[in-house]
Each structure stands twice: as structure tokens, then as C-alpha cells.
Amino acid sequence: MPRENISLAAILWAxxxxxxxxxxxxxxxxxxxxxxxNEWGFSNYLAxxxxxxxxxxxxxxxxxxxxxxxxxxxxxxxxAYILARYRHRGKTVFTALILxxxxxxxxxxxxxxxxxxxxxxxxxxxxxxxxxxKVPINFIYGIHGLVFIQSLHLLPFIVLSLSAGFxxxxxxxxxxxEVEGASGFRxxxxxxxxxxxxxxxxxxxxxFLWPFTDWLTPLILGKVDYLPSVAYxxxxxxxxxxxxxxxxxxxxVVSSIVCILLFVLARRWVERKKYTGLSKGTTSExxxxxxGPIIRYGSYLYMIIVSFVVLLIPIVLGLSAFSRxxxxxxxxxxxxxxxxxxxxxESPLLIKNSFLFSGIALIFGVVFGLLAAYVxxxxxxxxxxxLDFIITLMLAFPGMAVGVSYMLAFWxxxxxxxxxIIMPIALFARRLPYFLRMAHSSYLQLDISLEEASxxxxxxxxxxxxxxxxxxxxKGVLVGVVxxxxxxxxxxxxxxxxxxxxxxxxxxxxxxxxxxxxxFGIAAAMAxxxxxxxxxxxxxxxxxxxxxxxxxxxxxxx
Amino acid sequence: xxFIEIRNLVKRYGKVVAxxxxxxxxxxxxxxxxxxxxxxxxxxxxxxxxxxxKPQAGEIIIDGRSLLAEGFVQPSERGIGMVFQNYxxxxxxxxxxxxxxxxxxxxxPKHKIRERALQVLxxxxxxxxxxxxxxxxxxxxxxxxxxxxxxxxxxxxxxxDEPLSNLDAKLREKMRFEIKSLVRRMGMTSVYVTHDQAExxxxxxxxxxxxxxNVVQTGTAQDIYQMPANRFVADFIGTMNFMSGEIISVxxxxxxxxxxxxxxxxxxxxxTDGTNxxxxxxxxxxxxxxxxxxxxxxxxxxxxxxxxxxAHKAYLxxxxxxxxxxxxxxxxxQVPHYVPLEEGADIYLSLNPEKCMVLV
Numbered sequence: 001m002p003r004e005n006i007s008l009a010a011i012l013w014a015x016x017x018x019x020x021x022x023x024x025x026x027x028x029x030x031x032x033x034x035x036x037x038n039e040w041g042f043s044n045y046l047a048x049x050x051x052x053x054x055x056x057x058x059x060x061x062x063x064x065x066x067x068x069x070x071x072x073x074x075x076x077x078x079x080a081y082i083l084a085r086y087r088h089r090g091k092t093v094f095t096a097l098i099l100x101x102x103x104x105x106x107x108x109x110x111x112x113x114x115x116x117x118x119x120x121x122x123x124x125x126x127x128x129x130x131x132x133x134k135v136p137i138n139f140i141y142g143i144h145g146l147v148f149i150q151s152l153h154l155l156p157f158i159v160l161s162l163s164a165g166f167x168x169x170x171x172x173x174x175x176x177x178e179v180e181g182a183s184g185f186r187x188x189x190x191x192x193x194x195x196x197x198x199x200x201x202x203x204x205x206x207x208f209l210w211p212f213t214d215w216l217t218p219l220i221l222g223k224v225d226y227l228p229s230v231a232y233x234x235x236x237x238x239x240x241x242x243x244x245x246x247x248x249x250x251x252x253v254v255s256s257i258v259c260i261l262l263f264v265l266a267r268r269w270v271e272r273k274k275y276t277g278l279s280k281g282t283t284s285e286x287x288x289x290x291x292g293p294i295i296r297y298g299s300y301l302y303m304i305i306v307s308f309v310v311l312l313i314p315i316v317l318g319l320s321a322f323s324r325x326x327x328x329x330x331x332x333x334x335x336x337x338x339x340x341x342x343x344x345x346e347s348p349l350l351i352k353n354s355f356l357f358s359g360i361a362l363i364f365g366v367v368f369g370l371l372a373a374y375v376x377x378x379x380x381x382x383x384x385x386x387l388d389f390i391i392t393l394m395l396a397f398p399g400m401a402v403g404v405s406y407m408l409a410f411w412x413x414x415x416x417x418x419x420x421i422i423m424p425i426a427l428f429a430r431r432l433p434y435f436l437r438m439a440h441s442s443y444l445q446l447d448i449s450l451e452e453a454s455x456x457x458x459x460x461x462x463x464x465x466x467x468x469x470x471x472x473x474x475k476g477v478l479v480g481v482v483x484x485x486x487x488x489x490x491x492x493x494x495x496x497x498x499x500x501x502x503x504x505x506x507x508x509x510x511x512x513x514x515x516x517x518x519x520f521g522i523a524a525a526m527a528x529x530x531x532x533x534x535x536x537x538x539x540x541x542x543x544x545x546x547x548x549x550x551x552x553x554x555x556x557x558x
Numbered sequence: 559x560x561f562i563e564i565r566n567l568v569k570r571y572g573k574v575v576a577x578x579x580x581x582x583x584x585x586x587x588x589x590x591x592x593x594x595x596x597x598x599x600x601x602x603x604x605x606x607x608x609x610x611x612k613p614q615a616g617e618i619i620i621d622g623r624s625l626l627a628e629g630f631v632q633p634s635e636r637g638i639g640m641v642f643q644n645y646x647x648x649x650x651x652x653x654x655x656x657x658x659x660x661x662x663x664x665x666x667p668k669h670k671i672r673e674r675a676l677q678v679l680x681x682x683x684x685x686x687x688x689x690x691x692x693x694x695x696x697x698x699x700x701x702x703x704x705x706x707x708x709x710x711x712x713x714x715x716x717x718x719d720e721p722l723s724n725l726d727a728k729l730r731e732k733m734r735f736e737i738k739s740l741v742r743r744m745g746m747t748s749v750y751v752t753h754d755q756a757e758x759x760x761x762x763x764x765x766x767x768x769x770x771x772n773v774v775q776t777g778t779a780q781d782i783y784q785m786p787a788n789r790f791v792a793d794f795i796g797t798m799n800f801m802s803g804e805i806i807s808v809x810x811x812x813x814x815x816x817x818x819x820x821x822x823x824x825x826x827x828x829x830t831d832g833t834n835x836x837x838x839x840x841x842x843x844x845x846x847x848x849x850x851x852x853x854x855x856x857x858x859x860x861x862x863x864x865x866x867x868x869a870h871k872a873y874l875x876x877x878x879x880x881x882x883x884x885x886x887x888x889x890x891x892q893v894p895h896y897v898p899l900e901e902g903a904d905i906y907l908s909l910n911p912e913k914c915m916v917l918v
Contacts, residue, residue: 176704181634
């Protein structure tokens with residue numbers, strides 16, 4: 001075992017220990033502390049599970065998760081099938097639109113839909129204007145609204161994983177079913193769908209876990225009886241009530257445990273069930289069907305409806321960003337650039353902060369990610385699979401848990417949180433797996449003999465990495481860089497617990513300005529700006545990567 | 559009327575013609591093989607019979623029922639059994655469920671389905687493995703599951719698409735005989751696709767040789783080996799020496815012709831009936847390596863005798879291969895392993911006029 005590899009792994013482990021293991025231990029220990037004393041025990045947990053209110057929030061979250069998963073599955077199956085199997089015009093555009101919510105900040109959807117679907121939002125005002133209804137219809141306030149908003153945000157995960165499944169099935173499995181007498185729907189139910197379950201599950205687990213981490217959507221909609229929202233309220237608003245604070249911490253730990261447990265279980269199951277066919281001489285494109293006219297127009301209509309709902313988010317935010325005091329009118333009447341003037345010229349601090357923090361986090365992420373990918377793929381140091389496992393777990397870990405644990409760990413113990421550097425560090429830790437997974441999967445595809453050839457020619461390991469590996473990995477690395485930046489740029493769940501005056505980022509600014517009521521034009525302008533920046537970055541990715549985006553972010557692939 | 563009739567079948571992918579207007583007949587109970595190199599259209603033809611491809615033109619009739627001309631009949635309605643190249647045994651179903659799948663779609667009582675499935679599994683030698691998942695079976699066993707599944711409904715026609723190409727050489731040879739005897743026992747009409755000439759010769763009653771979407775020759779294994787229709791068939795099946803030359807004269811009454819080659823002015827060769835050869839045509843005088851007689855001294859026979867030198871000798875166990883140079887041309891000769899000749903020896907080759915043929 002070369003010595004430099006060992007020291008490399010040691011450095012990586014030190015980073016993980018400092019940024020993941022240490023704060024999480026502090027979080028768990030704090031959750032065991034009996035409020036106001038220095039005694040320890042499980043009494044917080046007992047109190048939590050004995051309190052009917054907290055039990056209700058737990059149960060509510062479970063119900064919400066189930067409903068969101070059901071909704072995304074019902075809407076996602078036809079969508080994935082259309083995208084994977086039918087040959088139709090405008091496939092790339094529709095795919096991009098349907099997948100867009102993955103990169104849009106989750107809160108953008110909430111704000112846009114309140115403006116559009118709210119009690120006196122655009123849709124209700126239009127309906128009343130045309131006399132279709134006398135009293136406004138409640139489109140979003142309630143569990144149905146939560147299910148709708150979260151489902152739209154999560155639909156891409158189901159579509160991506162299912163369409164990967166539909167594409168990867170060996171065509172002869174379906175042909176055999178047809179020859180055996182099963183046509184159409186029956187074939188789909190007995191052969192196609194069961195063969196897709198492993199890749200479906202990989203996406204489904206991400207969908208199911210989301211209500212356990214999303215505190216913001218229920219809070220904004222005024223339905224706070226869900227685990228993450230209650231945790232946020234208890235910790236952020238009631239920090240002086242030691243009991244409530246500890247209940248909040250317990251709630252964070254409980255939702256984290258649920259997330260980690262389900263994530264690990266699903267992963268195990270997928271690994272075990274992976275159906276590998278003896279693909280030989282089959283096309284990589286999978287089975288593509290020319291649909292008949294009815295199905296074709298039906299699927300166009302379906303894709304257009306979904307795309308329209310997705311597009312509502314940037315359109316509505318754009319309308320309110322360029323207007324002022326848009327209330328009780330279906331469309332804005334007073335157009336202005338004041339909102340942008342304010343955020344760009346008068347207080348550009350938030351934009352500066354966002355770029356600075358995400359940029360520094362990105363540098364950490366790239367250095368760490370490249371080294372970790374090397375150690376995981378190219379060395380056999382003991383524990384490198386554990387390293388990979390811990391980093392991957394961060395995918396399932398609630399952002400709030402990272403935020404709260406950093407708040408606890410780096411305030412008293414190691415006083416890092418008094419300096420702004422905590423912001424990029426937290427972003428880096430939170431988005432740890434995003435760059436690594438990209439680097440990891442491109443590294444796996446890099447034939448080791450290309451590197452060996454360089455070493456045999458007398459070039460050392462480090463230069464080989466620089467001259468051979470890095471240029472060949474470049475495409476995947478660049479896509480990973482952009483993806484990491486997008487995800488860090490829109491981070492709010494962790495940052496909201498750590499920022500101090502002067503450290504606000506754009507997402508935090510949006511959240512705060514929304515609270516100021518009539519200033520939602522400013523919030524909308526910030527959100528619109530974020531969407532534009534994200535969109536430009538996405539264009540760059542698709543220029544570099546093309547299909548890579550889909551391949552790398554299909555949650556079924558590892 | 560043949561059991562399967564294919565008329566003027568055309569299948570194009572864009573501008574590429576995969577099947578170019580072919581006709582085929584398969585008699586009831588016959589095992590017909592489509593043989594050819596990859597891309598010759600054999601698999602496409604088979605998939606057209608199964609209904610997995612929609613041909614642009616032509617007609618397919620099975621047992622008197624039109625499958626194309628009177629509207630396209632879906633694969634699920636054709637009542638055929640098919641074995642796929644990669645088995646296509648569904649990994650999420652146990653062996654028994656795989657085999658019973660097609661029966662469950664028919665209205666048959668449950669216990670009868672199980673009974674029938676077990677019976678067929680027994681027949682293919684998988685008795686006792688019905689509760690296994692495919693991942694727990696070897697490649698050869700999965701192949702048998704695929705075969706059982708194709709046979710279980712007693713289909714009118716059995717289609718086999720290179721079913722043995724994923725097996726190792728020893729198992730492949732064993733399975734050839736098993737498939738043949740099983741299909742013959744059931745009296746099933748079958749179409750078999752392969753690129754392996756030995757497999758085709760062992761397994762089929764008749765062989766159809768295809769090239770670039772066309773049928774080149776149809777006949778028994780013996781016909782095709784001994785009287786290949788052209789150079790392509792002769793080259794694809796077995797080994798053949800091709801000596802380019804020109805027709806000097808055609809002897810119509812004896813079905814033979816004299817060919818002038820680079821090393822011999824007057825080589826007497828058989829001609830295939832029906833070929834319209836005339837003086838001056840560019841042809842190949844052809845002979846199989848095992849039909850060339852070799853001797854160290856000049857033999858008594860006068861016809862088709864040439865002198866040469868052994869340039870290279872290859873030992874292949876049960877026989878020897880000599881590469882003999884005759885005026886700059888190499889002729890391959892196959893002789894028994896005990897022939898005591900070495901490299902560099904000057905010898906005489908006798909190209910038996912009965913075995914030497916003219917090919918275009």
C-alpha cells in the first residue's frame with residue numbers, strides 16, 4: 001500500500017470527521033440532554049413519542065409522504081413511458097421542461113403558486129371575472145396544496161428513474177411476452193413494470209423522504225403540523241423555551257433517522273434486485289415505438305399540461321418581479337424595474353454573498369471530490385467503501401439537520417460559527433455528494449490502463465493524474481462543477497440556521513422579503529434572478545454534457 | 559400448399575434493405591434453417607414471421623392463415639413459440655411462472671396449467687428446478703427454460719433465433735442434438751436462425767443460405783456442401799480452393815467445362831446445371847481441400863494434374879493441412895495425419911474432374 005495513498009485517505013477522513021461526524025455527534029448528544037440540566041437520558045425521546053401533538057406531526061408527515069409518492073407515481077409512469085418509448089418531435093424541449101423543477105429552488109414553486117393559485121390569486125380572480133365561481137376556490141391551502149406543490153417539485157425524480165428503467169430493459173423481454181400472447185397493457189403490467197421496480201425504487205425513496213426534510217413549504221402554506229416545520233419553529237422561534245428547543249432537536253434527529261434508514265434499506269434492496277439481462281446485440285436506445293394518432297396527440301397534450309404548470313413558476317415570478325403592488329388583479333398593471341434596481345444596485349450584498357459562499361464551497365467540493373473519487377475508485381485502502389457510503393448518505397440527510405448540528409457544534413465547542421467562513425463550509429458539507437458522484441462515475445469509466453501506460457512511460461502518479469486522468473475526466477468534472485454550484489446556490493435549509501446580519505444569501509433574502517408582505521416583488525425579483533442564473537448554468541451543462549446530465553442524475557445509477 | 563409460405567417479403571430500415579423480396583416455403587413438421595453471415599437478413603426474416611417486425615411488402619401465410627395481406631396480425635395473436643438469442647427469461651419470475659405465462663392467458667384450469675408446465679420442464683430436463691429464479695440457473699439451464707416456455711402451448715410454429723450462440727462450445731454441440739430430437743419428437747414445424755454452418759448442418763432438414771437480404775440457395779446440407787450455387791455459398795460453408803480462370807469450352811452433354819487457369823491451360827471441371835456459361839467467361843475453378851489427391855511421384859492418371867511444392871504444413875490432430883504452391887498460387891490440401899510428407903517437398907496434385915467445379 002503506497003504511503004501517499006494512506007495519508008491522502010487520512011486527510012479525507014479528517015475532513016469527514018470534522019465536518020460530518022463531529023457535528024452530528026453533538027446533535028445526537030444534545031438531543032439526549034435533559035432540558036436545562038447537565039443530565040442525560042432518553043427522556044426527550046420518551047416525551048416526544050408520548051406527546052400526542054408530536055405523534056400527530058409524525059403521522060401527518062408519513063401520510064404526506066405517501067400521498068406525494070402516490071401522486072408522483074401516477075403522473076410519472078405515463079410521462080416516463082412517453083419520454084422513454086415514443087418517438088416524437090420536441091422530445092428534448094419537453095424533457096428539459098419536465099425535469100426543470102430538479103434545479104429550481106423548492107421555495108420558488110411555493111411563492112409562484114401562492115401568487116397564481118392563491119385565494120385572490122390570478123386563477124381565482126379570472127374565474128370570478130368570468131363568473132365561473134362566486135367565492136374563491138381553495139386550490140392550495142391544505143394538504144392537497146402541499147401534495148400538489150411537493151409533487152411537482154419531485155416529479156422529475158420519478159420520471160428520471162422510471163424512464164431510465166424503461167430504456168434499459170432488454171427489448172427481448174417484452175418481445176417474448178408478446179410472442180407468448182400478452183399484448184399491450186397486460187405485457188406492461190406483467191413484464192415491463194416489474195422489471196422497472198429497482199430503478200423506480202431509487203427515485204421513489206428520494207420522493208418519499210422529501211416531506212421529512214421540507215420545512216418551508218408547509219410553513220409558507222400555514223400548515224405547520226409536520227415534523228420538519230415543527231422542528232424549525234421550535235428551534236428557530238422558541239430557542240428560549242428549553243423544552244421546545246429540545247423537542248425540535250429530537251424532531252430533527254427523528255426525521256434524519258427516518259431518512260437515513262429508508263435510504264439505506266432502499267439501496268440494499270435495489271442492489272439485490274438488480275436485473276441484468278444478457279444484453280447482446282440490443283440497441284442502447286431501448287425499444288422505441290411509433291404511437292398511433294390518438295396516443296400521440298394524447299401524449300402531446302399531457303406533456304404540454306405538465307410543462308405549462310412547470311413554466312408557471314418562472315412566468316409568475318417574472319411578472320411579479322417586473323411589477324409593483326400586484327394584488328387583486330389577475331395580471332400586474334404597474335410595470336417597473338425598481339425591484340431589480342434595489343437588489344442589483346442598492347443592496348448587491350446578497351448576490352455577492354451567494355456567489356462568494358457557493359464559489360468557495362465549490363472549490364472545497366472539487367478538491368475534496370477529486371481526491372475522494374481517486375481514493376474510492378483507484379485504491380484499495382481499507383474503509384474506502386465506508387467513506388463512499390458516508391458521503392452518499394449526505395444525499396438523504398435533511399439540510400436542517402446539518403444546519404442545527406453546525407449551530408450546536410461550532411458555536412460553543414469550536415467557535416467557527418462566528419466567522420463567515422462557516423457559510424461556505426456548511427454549503428460544502430451539505431452538497432458533498434453532488435460533485436463526488438459525478439467525478440466518481442466518470443472515474444469508473446476511465447480505463448485504468450490509460451493511466452498505467454503513463455506510469456510505465458516513467459511519469460509519476462501526480463503528474464499522470466494531471467496530464468492523463470484529469471483531461472479525460474474533464475467533461476464529467478465540468479458537469480459536476482456546474483451541478484454542485486447550482487445546488488449550493490439555492491441552499492436554504494442549512495444556511496438559515498447559520499447566517500448572521502451581513503451574511504444573507506439570495507435564498508435567505510427571498511425568504512425574509514416574503515415575510516415583509518407587500519415586498520414580495522423584491523423576493524420575486526431575487527427568485528427570478530436565481531432562476532435565470534440557474535438556467536444559464538444549465539445551458540452550459542447541456543452544451544458540455546448533453547446526455548450526461550440525465551445519465552448522471554438518474555438516481556437509479558450508481 | 560406449404561405450412562409456412564412467405565411471398566415477396568420486403569423489409570427496409572430507412573434506405574437499408576434488410577430483406578429483399580424473398581420467397582420461402584416450410585413444410586409441415588420440417589426444420590428449416592436460415593443460414594448466413596451477420597447482416598444477411600436471416601434474423602429480420604424470422605422476426606417478420608413472429609410479427610416483431612412490420613414488413614413493407616409481401617405476405618406470410620401460416621397453416622392457411624394470412625398474417626399480412628389481410629391486415630397485420632399482432633405477435634400475440636399468431637400462436638407461435640419463440641426462443642430468443644439472449645433467452646429473454648424474465649428475471650422477476652420463477653421458472654414455473656416463466657413457463658406457465660402463456661398458458662395463463664388462455665382459459666385453462668389452474669391445476670392443468672401447472673401439470674402441463676411441469677411436464678414440459680421435465681421434457682427439457684429441468685424437472686425439480688421449477689421453484690428457482692433464473693438468476694440461480696446456469697446459462698444452459700436458462701436456455702432450456704426458454705425452450706420449455708416456447709413449447710408449452712404446443713405452438714404451430716417454433717422459431718429459434720441463434721439460441722445456442724451464448725453457450726460454450728461443448729454445451730452447444732450437446733444442445734444441438736437435444737433440440738433436434740425434441741422438436742422432431744413433437745413433430746413441430748420450426749425455423750432456426752444461425753450463422754454457424756456446422757450447427758445448421760446438424761440440426762436442419764433443409765438449409766436456406768442468405769446473403770445481403772437475398773436467398774442464395776436452398777437445399778439439404780449435402781446439396782449445399784457438394785453443389786454450392788456460387789462462390790459465396792462455397793466459401794461460407796466449408797473450405798474451398800478458388801482458382802480464377804476463363805472458360806475455354808463448355809461440354810454441355812457431360813455437364814462440364816474446360817477452364818484455363820494461371821497454372822493449367824485445360825482444367826476439366828463439372829458445371830452446375832442451369833448455369834449459362836459460355837466461352838470467355840471469368841470463373842473460379844473450385845475444389846475442396848479434402849478432394850485434392852496428393853502424391854510424391856507422378857501418378858498414372860492424366861487429367862487435371864499439376865506439380866507444386868509444399869510451402870507450409872499444419873498439424874490439426876486428426877488430419878494434416880498442406881499449403882501447396884503451384885506457380886505462385888496456394889492450394890490447400892487436407893490429408894490424413896499419417897501422410898509422410900514435409901515442408902519443401904516437391905509433389906503432384908491431382909484435381910479430380912468429378913470433384914472440381916466451376917463457380918461464379
